[in-house]
Amino acid sequence: MVSDCKQIIFLGDGMGGRPLASLEGRTCLEAQDTPALDAIAAGGECGLMDPISPGVPAGSDTAHMAILGYDPFQYYTGRGPFEARGVGLAVKAGDVAFRCNFATVEDNVVKERRAGRIKEGTDVLAAAITEAFADGIDGIQIIFEQSVEHRAALLLRGEGLDHRVTDVDPHQDGVEVHLCQPLPEVADDPAAQRTARIVNEFVQRSHEVLADSEVNKDRQARNLLPANAVLPRGAGTAPHLQSFRQRYGMNGAMIVEVDLVRGLGMYLGMDVISVKGATGGMNTDEIAIAEAISAVWREYDFVLCNIKAPDLGGHDSDVEAKMQAIAKVDRAIDYLLHKLDWEQTVIMVGADHCTPISVGDHSGDAIPIAFYGHGVRPDFVDKFGERSCATGSIHRIRGGDVMTIIRSYADRMEKFGA
Numbered sequence: 323m324v325s326d327c328k329q330i331i332f333l334g335d336g337m338g339g340r341p342l343a344s345l346e347g348r349t350c351l352e353a354q355d356t357p358a359l360d361a362i363a364a365g366g367e368c369g370l371m372d373p374i375s376p377g378v379p380a381g382s383d384t385a386h387m388a389i390l391g392y393d394p395f396q397y398y399t400g401r402g403p404f405e406a407r408g409v410g411l412a413v414k415a416g417d418v419a420f421r422c423n424f425a426t427v428e429d430n431v432v433k434e435r436r437a438g439r440i441k442e443g444t445d446v447l448a449a450a451i452t453e454a455f456a457d458g459i460d461g462i463q464i465i466f467e468q469s470v471e472h473r474a475a476l477l478l479r480g481e482g483l484d485h486r487v488t489d490v491d492p493h494q495d496g497v498e499v500h501l502c503q504p505l506p507e508v509a510d511d512p513a514a515q516r517t518a519r520i521v522n523e524f525v526q527r528s529h530e531v532l533a534d535s536e537v538n539k540d541r542q543a544r545n546l547l548p549a550n551a552v553l554p555r556g557a558g559t560a561p562h563l564q565s566f567r568q569r570y571g572m573n574g575a576m577i578v579e580v581d582l583v584r585g586l587g588m589y590l591g592m593d594v595i596s597v598k599g600a601t602g603g604m605n606t607d608e609i610a611i612a613e614a615i616s617a618v619w620r621e622y623d624f625v626l627c628n629i630k631a632p633d634l635g636g637h638d639s640d641v642e643a644k645m646q647a648i649a650k651v652d653r654a655i656d657y658l659l660h661k662l663d664w665e666q667t668v669i670m671v672g673a674d675h676c677t678p679i680s681v682g683d684h685s686g687d688a689i690p691i692a693f694y695g696h697g698v699r700p701d702f703v704d705k706f707g708e709r710s711c712a713t714g715s716i717h718r719i720r721g722g723d724v725m726t727i728i729r730s731y732a733d734r735m736e737k738f739g740a
């Protein structure tokens with residue numbers, strides 16, 4: 323059965339959370355006034371979703387993969403290749419790709435692993451790195467590109483590499499920069515050993531290059547943390563993924579704020595649409611994002627949208643920031659509720675994972691979700707939140723169920739059996 327019903331998945335990155343004493347036992351989502359999300363819940367079907375499986379804290383990459391119906395256990399080797407593709411690097415078969423942070427390092431100890439969320443000058447820093455490694459390392463080509471704020475990507479290209487190496491980024495402040503090493507299962511593998519050696523040399527030499535940069539001298543003069551180190555993590559190789567069109571027979575677009583997810587969209591052959599004003603930061607223009615969805619809505623069968631801001635508030639354990647970010651998601655949804663034809667559209671609203679204030683990172687908690695629009699049978703939930711959605715008729719699903727359910731609402735599923 324083929325219909326022309328449009329499908330939208332709209333995710334507030336890390337939007338779910340846990341109750342907080344400071345909010346009188348409510349979560350950020352429950353405490354924030356969200357009239358549009360509540361209208362979606364009231365007119366739709368609600369439930370909980372485990373992006374991967376119950377209790378597994380998902381990354382944005384693995385969660386988005388799972389929600390789009392690509393099993394991350396089958397296809398995922400690391401975030402590096404998605405990040406690298408998302409910032410515009412053409413990852414080739416055999417390349418080993420890393421996600422990187424610009425960080426502040428003192429005496430080999432990570433002082434601040436996001437260099438104070440550096441906003442400006444990373445293009446200059448990246449250019450200095452590119453120049454310093456123009457001749458590569460040990461016959462391996464070094465390709466480096468900065469992204470939003472402290473984020474960057476690194477590609478190693480050449481013969482005899484292996485992505486099975488550990489992170490240099492220790493994932494917390496106040497501890498030593500880790501040495502890159504082969505994973506235990508390939509400890510004696512020459513390619514993994516060589517890859518680790520090259521990464522360590524890259525980290526050491528880039529530290530020297532960055533420490534000398536005018537950008538950092540200027541930052542220190544202004545009492546800002548210098549971005550004097552690059553910390554690679556998430557090594558992986560380019561995945562082989564069936565295109566979205568092949569898998570679903572639909573044309574799909576992404577309007578997302580996370581390079582990692584943008585990279586996934588490119589591997590899937592989806593149209594990745596950028597939006598002026600979608601900064602991926604707390605100041606993002608949510609209306610510009612909603613306008614972009616409504617502008618392309620007729621052209622595509624399927625659109626995936628992601629607003630990053632709630633995740634940032636969660637990582638910073640900043641209640642006010644997370645609630646403001648949730649208000650942004652609500653305003654975008656409000657815009658869509660008024661602009662789209664809901665006779666011809668079905669949407670799932672939710673998150674890719676929870677980033678609770680009390681955890682300051684992604685957690686394995688289930689995510690509140692709601693389906694709304696064409697084909698949906700409303701239940702009795704009338705507020706969008708962790709506990710209200712838990713009482714809805716969707717009950718509890720996994721990320722891998724989403725594409726089947728949303729296509730079913732859209733009358734896009736083939737009958738199974740006679």
Ligand SMILES: [Zn+2]
Pocket residue numbers: 336382633637677684
């Ligand atoms: Zn996150």
